[in-house]
Amino acid sequence: HFITMQAWSSATHQNRGMLLGNVWMILSPLLDGLMFFLIFAVVLKVNRGIDNYPAYLIIGILMFSFSSRCITSGASAVHEGRTLMQAFTFPRAALPLASVLRQTISSIPVVVAVVVLVLAISPSAISPYWVMVPLIFLMQAWVNTGFALIAARLGALLPDMRQLLGYLMRLLMYASAVIFSLDRFADAIPGSRPFMEANPLFILLTMYRDVLIYDKLPDPNSWGTLALWAMGTFIFGIVYFWQAEVRYGRRS
Helix, strand or coil: CHHHHHHHHHHHHCCCCCCCHHHHHHHHHHHHHHHHHHHHHHHCCCCCCCCCHHHHHHHHHHHHHHHHHHHHHHHHHHHHCHHHHHHCCCCCCHHHHHHHHHHHHHHHHHHHHHHHHHHHHCHHHCCHHHHHHHHHHHHHHHHHHHHHHHHHHHHHHCCCHHHHHHHHHHHHHHHCCCCCCHHHHHHHCCCCHHHHHCCHHHHHHHHHHHHHCCCCCCCHHHHHHHHHHHHHHHHHHHHHHHCCHHHHHHHC
8 A cells, every 4th residue: 555655656756846737757758769769760860770769769759768767766766765764664665666656657648648659650560469568578677676686675775776777777778779779789799699589578579660650560479588587586576676776775
């Protein structure tokens, strides 16, 4: 109950005091996507050899940002929750879990914006496979949770990690084929292709693109690999975070 209420309150009150209020939850990602579309598709006329590159880029940027926000907010969750830890006794894992749930709630309008923008760019792209988007989104949230729990312990016990994480996320962005195709990155680093193809964020973005742009079902192997990543990181994250439970209050 604490996790749900804390996440919902934070997500729905982040734009309090603004004239448009929670309208910004969907307006902001729409404007972000529109900006990338104008810069890359209209001004620069870039395609990088990728079919429907504007939609490819919008999906990559906006959906990768969901994972990036979950992981970085998870890394800061214990530090930001030190007042709560001093006042109440509760499982410390509730802090990173609440931060992930908050980002997940806030990202639902982002998914809506992605669908609207893809439809605006390619009206003919709509297909029955679009119904799989919510399932892919839930899988992404599950993967994010495991990584956020790992980042939460690292961020709590190694404060410098909260600064380094921004650079690591930018590196991960390129390794996830957010802007460039996998071929371009893998060809530049011999031997990196198998690791990049196993990257869960690359798999997720590929699945989004398959159903939203390329009108095809994601590779069945992708579902299996993603499920293994989700279960593995979540179980490891819970155990890894819990092992340092007694240290968080002292260090915060």
